[in-house]
Amino acid sequence: MKFTIFAPILLAASTNSFVAPSTPATRTNNAALSPLFMGRAAAVRAATKGKTDAKKAKTNALYGKKIIMCVKQGGPDPDGNRALAELIKAAKANSVPVDNINRAIKKASEASVGDFAERTFEAYGMGGASMVINVLTDNDNRANADVRSAVGKNKGKMAEQGSVLFMYDRKGRITVPAEVDEEALLEAAIEADVEDFELSCEDVEDGKLSTILVEPADTNNTFEAVQSMGFTEDVKMELAYVTKAPVEVTDEEFEANMKIIDALEELDDVDSVEHNMSN
16 A cells, blocks of 8 residues: 655635724725725636636536447446446536436437547647647547647647557546545555555645545545545546656746646547646
């Protein structure tokens, strides 16, 4: 059993100050400024909520497509389609509404619904960064053109198949919006027959975020082990490509590479983008 605990990195911090009014003039000035400050705060909250809502909508759409693909391949009954049963569990773990899941299962039987297929593209960014672009699409030509355009317009470079993937491992990834105790996780993992995992924890804007990496076959068992520890809210699980060779890039290179990733993640056909940047 191995553990990797990374040092926390504080992503954002802010301080607020309050000056008590001492004269009518001071109270008047503060009152005049309050709407401005309140407006800025509201704008920040609205922007954050907008990004969160967009990400949630894309997650729901992604699992809808995955369910349609799975049903077309193995049928609509989770009892007879094990892959569908596991996918439904993953969808629920990622907060996809049950109504969305049921609609996708029903939609898969409609003749007008196309077949979805998974594709993987590889690309290079700045400063030695590499990217693995996971796609789920019903139109290969569109997905190929859109991915290449997003990479090229943002000064990235498409890579030959296999030239990037060999630097990544396929892993199961469970994320928990809290700090997970390593000893407690060890006990739960043993109970769940999980032989090996890596645990990391970092500071994020809203608190702590723990990430657990396991072999793909152990993903479901690890997810259930985490739930048995009392973590049931917003715990997510997925399969991901995890770099074996992180690279350090400058702040400028990081920002440039994130522009590529942001452009890719805006595409409807793109499921996720993995990268090897260490900062």
